[in-house]
Amino acid sequence: MSRRCALLAWALLALLGLGAAQKDCGPIVTRQEWKARASTCSQKLRQPVRYVVVSHTAGSVCGTPASCQQQAQNVQYYHMQQLGWCDVGYNFLIGEDGLVYEGRGWNTIGAHSGATWNPISIGISFMGNYMNRVPPARALKAAQSLLACGAAQGYLTPNYEVKGHRDVQQTLSPGDQLYKIIQQWPHYRSV
Template sequence: MSRRCALLAWALLALLALGAAQKTEAPACCGPIVPRSEWRALASECIQPLSLPVRYVVVSHTAGSTCDSPPSCQQQARNVQSYHIRTLEWCDVGYNFLIGEDGLVYEGRGWNIKGDHSGPTWNPMSIGITFMGNYM
């Protein structure tokens, strides 16, 4: 199985646990999630809560640069956040979680804040998970 397929499989398995997620914690089966403080995210100005449990998961890619090590993926997460805040004028990075080719999951808006990843119809009822890179 290729590395990309393995990452996708891990992400999809983790998604199965979403229904069991607590309001403030990740499900135990999801493994470690790199917190915002570790990738040095800017402070979020988002306040709109996500209604849990969500019914859908939206999986996407950033269509930007890939990363293959924790330092490069932390930088890429900051780049995505900067683009979303400064260019798109969103309150934070649009995704709830970002996945790097280093095999790690990076906290975006997390489990409890509504994302800006798929439009006004789907955002309130879904978690947004994105792969950092362009997979077209």
């Protein structure tokens, strides 16, 4: 089965809520697959990483692989063209299609939470605005699976801590509704 067919099959399972946990990180939509622009970032994260900062893009939602690919491109364009960054700021983006989109990945310092937190954390951003609505269960499951995988593969410490973006910077991100949800996750710590 080709990688594309496998991704489509997994996306269908995710949409139906039938995706099974996998030993690898599951199907992460690679930069090549979502047609990311080339990165010029070079600063590497020291691993394993202890902190994960969860945010939202506060932009448009996406519910299909095609719309999430476009939204990932939009976020990257804004970060690179408008803000002048070396790449999309997040290590990973989560779509409402239940897929994880590779940003800077596990190994590169992000630009998601300021000078203090960027070098010591992985930034995961849900694509959409979650002030007044919650992400679908498949998106939440994708994020939790990514974190479990990161810990299992040694990218994250076993006792990693999840923080909301608003816990580390003055912002409304990750939105009131998503923030309430992540506060219930077992690895969440506010301070």
